[in-house]
Amino acid sequence: MKVAIIGGGIGGMSLALSLVAAGVDDIDIYESAPGVRELGVGINVLPHAIRELTELGLLDQLSAVGIPTADFTYFSRLGQRIWEEPLGLAAGYRWPQFSIHRGELLGVLHRAVVDRLGAHRVHTGHHLARFEQPPGHGVSADFVERETSAPVCRVEADLLVGCDGIHSVVRRALCPAEGPPKWNGVVMWRGATIGKPFLSGRSMVNIGSSRQRAVVYPISRADEEKGQALINWVATVKLAATPGMPPQDWTHVVRREEVLAAFASFSFDFLDVAALIRDAELIYQYPMVDRDPLRSWNSGRVTLLGDAAHPMHPVGGNGASQAILDARVLARELALQGSMAAAVAAYDNERRPATAALVQSNRRAGPHRCQDLVDERAPSGFTELSDVVSQQELQEIADDYKQIAGFEMEELNNRPSRSVGLATP
């Protein structure tokens, strides 16, 4: 079976590795960019996705670069503690949760692809322009040079998987009437700043509410070993009036004054967010966008994966994690089902409803809802948290999200592996 993977991001690379592990190795990755560039800032990969990457043999490589985040705390806008819990191994999961530079994660995946498949299978400078499925044949895909639209080549495959991100050309072909991603009026500013370790040194904190928040965590093992921390931060503001969506470009840099002005009050005894913003080398801006869930990801020999299939608000660290889960399920189904049609149908049946529920949950703030409750009920702060929200209510919000996102601990620790041929964990 010849598989054409469109997009060499986290989803595309994870799919290539998952297919090789499942015994499918006639695979080519077509990436629009001229090289596999290690771009981005920090992201989180949750224990369910780290389980999959561990089973692909990547735990040591990830441990060498990422931080196994140990604890998480929600604070109110005034810096009052609302909820805290251990994460990853510290919580009892059999796999860690990693906070990691997106570029370094992509680097780990890319090197493994080159080792296992060969560099000649990663075709950079190949931007998918269009594809067709002639009756009785496979899929033909035409690639161009992204900037000039000059033709590059035409390839034939048995299966084409669109892992081409939120602006997916493959998705547009499947749903031509869909239009651009939906913006919820939230602007995200992102940066990474060298600083001192805070709280436990492997902590993640989320301060504020849906109106304005900062999410902060260290992401670099190399800096930790030097006794310092590369601290990733995301500062978000819900704009009262929406002047028009900011550019959807992960590399769009903005002036720091605007961000500092909005977050001047975010200076607390446990963490000085304003100082992190002041000292960041570069600040990137991106709008918080997603798309409505689709009724199907499949059309004949074509399917979608990762952000192309289910772009979601970046709540709770699920963008990369869900792409990795998609990859493992699609590879397993292709290895086990009797036909390609049955495999992509089984993949769609398992992953599409699960990720649709997450898209909807993230629109309602997902696990961050606990902060919104405190913000609504005690806008000037509280003396006793229990006067504002009960522990039971907080626990239910946390538990619900784990269930929806698929990382409830007992279930994850005990469910069978997705590796083909391995029935037990």
Ligand SMILES: Cc1cc2nc3c(=O)[nH]c(=O)nc-3n(C[C@H](O)[C@H](O)[C@H](O)COP(=O)(O)OP(=O)(O)OC[C@H]3O[C@@H](n4cnc5c(N)ncnc54)[C@H](O)[C@@H]3O)c2cc1C
């Ligand atoms: C440059 C970049 C930086 C990012 N930085 C962050 C970050 O700092 N924090 C965060 O939370 N998320 C970030 N993301 C998004 C995050 O990587 C995804 O939400 C998540 O990992 C799911 O990955 P994906 O592979 O589905 O999509 P993506 O990571 O978006 O990867 C899609 C890939 O497809 C390629 N592509 C697009 N169109 C075509 C085409 N027509 N033909 C061939 N290839 C194509 C893109 O160049 C890209 O490499 C970033 C994405 C990109 C592309």
